Amino acid sequence: MPTFGWDINAEWAKGPNLFGEKGSYLCFTCLNAAPSFIANQLGLHTVAVLAYTAPQSVTCAQGSAAAFQKYGFNVAVMDTSLAFGFTDLGSDVDQMKSKGVQLVATCMDIGGEVNIAKSLRRAGLSNVKFYAPQGYDSGTLAKYGKELNGIYFAIEFVPFEDAKDSPGMQLFIKQMNALHKPINELALAGWINADLLYKGIKKAGPNFTQSSVVDAINTFNGYTADGIRLPVNWGFPDGHGPANNQNNTVDVGTEACAAFVLAVNGKFVPQFGKPHQPFLCSRKNPFPPNLDPQYRYYRPPLPGEVLPPNATVPSTAPATP
Numbered sequence: 001m002p003t004f005g006w007d008i009n010a011e012w013a014k015g016p017n018l019f020g021e022k023g024s025y026l027c028f029t030c031l032n033a034a035p036s037f038i039a040n041q042l043g044l045h046t047v048a049v050l051a052y053t054a055p056q057s058v059t060c061a062q063g064s065a066a067a068f069q070k071y072g073f074n075v076a077v078m079d080t081s082l083a084f085g086f087t088d089l090g091s092d093v094d095q096m097k098s099k100g101v102q103l104v105a106t107c108m109d110i111g112g113e114v115n116i117a118k119s120l121r122r123a124g125l126s127n128v129k130f131y132a133p134q135g136y137d138s139g140t141l142a143k144y145g146k147e148l149n150g151i152y153f154a155i156e157f158v159p160f161e162d163a164k165d166s167p168g169m170q171l172f173i174k175q176m177n178a179l180h181k182p183i184n185e186l187a188l189a190g191w192i193n194a195d196l197l198y199k200g201i202k203k204a205g206p207n208f209t210q211s212s213v214v215d216a217i218n219t220f221n222g223y224t225a226d227g228i229r230l231p232v233n234w235g236f237p238d239g240h241g242p243a244n245n246q247n248n249t250v251d252v253g254t255e256a257c258a259a260f261v262l263a264v265n266g267k268f269v270p271q272f273g274k275p276h277q278p279f280l281c282s283r284k285n286p287f288p289p290n291l292d293p294q295y296r297y298y299r300p301p302l303p304g305e306v307l308p309p310n311a312t313v314p315s316t317a318p319a320t321p
Contacts, residue, residue, distance in 0.1 A: 004193035021189040032063040034154035035105035048077035060107035110135030148263035168226030222315030231312040257281035
């Protein structure tokens, strides 16, 4: 049975018939370079990594810390002992203040992130920046407002604020507005899932079966849902699993890309991209030796631009019928 959903659990990689909206493979123990990109772009050097005691949160924090250490950042505080719903950071605040922490990267929900930000501001650390793995949502802005100031988010789709550069995103927003439905990542995941199923059925032909739809989708490389998200290679096996994951050092695919946004006074503001190119990228298999500009490139490529050899292979995904 071809099955589609929101890829937030490792189980999505267990079969060729399982299709997540951003690919079906997650590696919680692999390097997480997004916080390092943020620190590099901001010229920061001293960081803290915080997480809940849940195993998934702990391994995520270890991936962030490993990337910071690889790229020469000072991980001054590392705490994976926080309980969900905590209200007191204990000695962590004192350590971050005494050690001059400039960026806090977490592996927790947005409520925990806001608690950390509020704790540091009460301690007089109002200039510290934050990385949050989730929370890019208009509902989050409505709930927390300016309490989100200084929090950066890394996302794998075109920011809603940059929809003008994506025909697929423009259509999604138009339809959601017409239905008076919220525009957020979860709704977008459902939209992408539906688009992928529809294109799989069209590719399989009028006499399609469950297996022929699965086979059809698994020929799609460079699938972007009409410019909504980063490319997924379903037919190059990294859509369902790692291209090379020896010693848990390499994640799915051969490139690391993200679009970044910053919460500023009740709004999300895109960061670090270029005009019409919201995604900041580097190779991932392996990661580059440093974060110098020579190892960076931007997506989608402009006319005439040639992507590095490690970038996603050319698209074989069909256009919207």
